[in-house]
Amino acid sequence: MTSIFHAADANQLLADLPVAERDAFIATCETVQLTFGEVLYQPTQQVTHAYFPIDSFISQIAILVDSRLEVAMAGREGMLGISLVLGVEEAPLLALVQGEGQALRINAANFQRLLLSSPVLHQRLKRYLYVVMNQLANSAACIHFHRIEERLARWLLMTHDRAKTNTLQLTHEFLAMMLGVRRAGITLAAIALQTRGLIRYHRGEIIIIDRQGLIEASCKCYADDCALYSKMLIL
The missing domain is CATH 2.60.120.10 (Jelly Rolls)
Structure with a gap:
């Protein structure tokens, strides 16, 4: 450990x-x-x-x-x-x-x-709370205004950042639940990203092939979230 x-x-x-x-x-x-x-x-x-x-x-x-x-x-x-x-x-x-x-x-x-x-930890956590508040607000707007393909790209990037691996164990059913859409919508979005050469999907496994391309396919919410975190917490 x-x-x-x-x-x-x-x-x-x-x-x-x-x-x-x-x-x-x-x-x-x-x-x-x-x-x-x-x-x-x-x-x-x-x-x-x-x-x-x-x-x-x-x-x-x-x-x-x-x-x-x-x-x-x-x-x-x-x-x-x-x-x-x-x-x-x-x-x-x-x-x-x-x-x-x-x-x-x-x-x-x-x-x-x-x-x-x-005091230093307390200040950092108050800034992090502000970041989380913005993340929640952005999620609400993103769900309402952005296409499933853009939202899937954003979600995969967020997961990739934290997983530190290019191979993600994810089923379409799980992704549909996380994004609040029908499984068929996830299937079409994943096919579109795979056709563009950004990911490879096979039997519950998604492999990130082109991270930069995935960033470009994502809605602006991903870049905005990263920029806000850097502004508030990377001093």
């Missing part, structure tokens, strides 16, 4: 913290293994822990009656449990592990107490 010191450096929100803040954080958290399909929170459930992914990533999913739609994603660039920064201990969304791997986990009460003596 990754050493806890290396783990703190691997998550971009924790990297380069002042030594005192970094040591205090490490002393109050643990490294855990997250498994694919694991549910970390249910909507309205009490948030008992905050998670800082190392090489895992987590989908945050809105549930409406019998429908599900991914509205945000957290990997090593972010965290899960950002509502704790506001003093809110209720989960707003379903949190589902999409990419298995390790994460740093910290008890909610310890996390909130730690923020009082960690």
Whole structure:
């Protein structure tokens, strides 16, 4: 298992913290293994822990009656449990592990107490909260205005960023659920991206062939999300 010191450096929100803040954080958290399909929170459930992914990533999913739609994603660039920064201990969304791997986990009460003596971390997390708010707003607009092919390209890029591999284990059924569209729409969009030589799809496996081409095929939302994160958090 990754050493806890290396783990703190691997998550971009924790990297380069002042030594005192970094040591205090490490002393109050643990490294855990997250498994694919694991549910970390249910909507309205009490948030008992905050998670800082190392090489895992987590989908945050809105549930409406019998429908599900991914509205945000957290990997090593972010965290899960950002509502704790506001003093809110209720989960707003379903949190589902999409990419298995390790994460740093910290008890909610310890996390909130730690923020009082960690001004740099606290400031970073407030900026990250702003990024997440924009990501949620952009997702709403993207779903309404952009074509499925553009949205699929964006989603694949977001997943690729966090998975750190060109090979993604994804079925059309899973993609349809994540994007909130019919399976037939995903099939047509995937065929279009494959025809353009951007991806290769076979039996639940999507391979990224041309990342730059995928960026060009994506809606502008992807570039806007990356630019905002850099502006707010890469200082």
